[in-house]
Amino acid sequence: MTADNHRHSFAKTSSTYENGRSVISTPKQVLQGHPVGSRSNTTLCIGCGMVLHETNIMFAYPCRCADSVEWDVPRVYCYDCAPDKISSPTLGTTEVLVGGRLGTIAFPTPRNQQLCLTELATRALSPPVEGSAL
């Protein structure tokens, strides 16, 4: 599939909700700046355990259930461990494989910061209608 096909299938199935209005967006736009990991300055490659820091190249596997407006980023990979496709897509879940660099996002009220996804490019996408049920 081409990048245009990815965008098209994503646009049909994804929207974010704010004040009851929906906005169509691409995974790249939605996930830019999305926090990853639980620590403020490092995260681990799920493949080899390598410690990843801000500015490191990383690949991430964000997903979103059809009934949720929140994205989750359960897996982060280093450059060497990144898969080139979504090997077992889950029905009812939008899954994306993106590559980019780790950045830092600061949260003013709790006065903390967390690593986030930046400079993203989409490598693979599985819309909710693809895959098998768990």
Ligand SMILES: [Zn+2]
């Ligand atoms: Zn790795």
